[in-house]
Amino acid sequence: MNNKEKGDLGECIACEYLLEKGAEVLESKYKIKSGEIDIIAKIDNELVFIEVKSRSNIKFGTPSESVNYKKIRKIVDTSKYYILKNNLYNIPIRFDVIEVYFNENKINHIINAF
Template sequence: MNNKEKGELGERIALRYLIKKGAKILEKNYKIKSGEIDIIAKLDNELVFIEVKSRSNLNYGYPAEAVNYKKIKKILNVAKYYLLINNLHNVPIRFDVLEIYFNESKINHIINAF
């Protein structure tokens, strides 16, 4: 399985997890010119922008460590655009990271990751 396939599998696992938690999935792989957000969902009365990171092993560090300053900046810009284009004002929002560990069959949900 190549990295793209692993990423897609991780996102499918994340979607199942979020739906079980009662999330309403609004967007998957929401893209604009400047970046992408993996999942946008309504959860716990908040609009949640979710970055999914998957790992088969920890050779390259923990999944959330891949969400660096540059990635956060892109996610924030895409989220601002999404809010603007959908005319969403005064809506509670948050930014989560979902870590998917394939070998351990484990999910770590980091709420308000940044």
């Protein structure tokens, strides 16, 4: 399985996890020219922008450690565009990271990650 396939699988697992927790998934793989957001969901009346990171092992660090400043900036900018385009000004927002550990069959949901 290549990295794109692993990423797609991790995002599917994260979507299933969110749906089981009662979230409403609004968008998956939301892309604009300047950036991408893996999942946009509504959880407890909050608009949540979610970055999904998957790993088979932690040889190179935990999944969330790969969400660096440059990636955060792109997610924030893309979320601003999404809010503007959909007129979602008066809804509380947050940014989460979902870590998917394939070998351990484990998910770690980091709320308000940045």
